[in-house]
Amino acid sequence: MDDLASEWQRKGATLSDKTARREFGLTQNEIVEAIRAGKLQYRRNAIHGNPFLRLLRREVEALVKKKHGNDYLRNQQAKTELARVNRELKRLRIQIAALEERKSQLIAELGR
Secondary structure: OOOHHHHOOOOOEEEHHHHHHHOOOOOOOHHHHHHHOOOOOOOEEEEEEEEEEEEEHHHHHHHHHHHHHHHHHHHHHHHHHHHHHHHOOOOOOOHHHHHHHHHHHHHHHHOO
């Protein structure tokens, strides 16, 4: 029982129902049906007054694997990772541009 309690606390071990829909292509109805069937555990949570369901990532992955197959799961995970990498690259490009601008300003000041 301690393992389950610690799993709810571990970073990355849970995800919201909205994230499950976005990352794994599930519908809200599929999530609710899996909860009712006992395939998914959940906890009610709220951020800034907005309620959502917290789900265990391993159970969501198992549900998707059973429902759509292992290839679908790997494909969805790759798409999610690619989107994360692209966001990070965009953030870094913006940061590089700001640093280049600051470098130009400093060089100009040194040149005076």
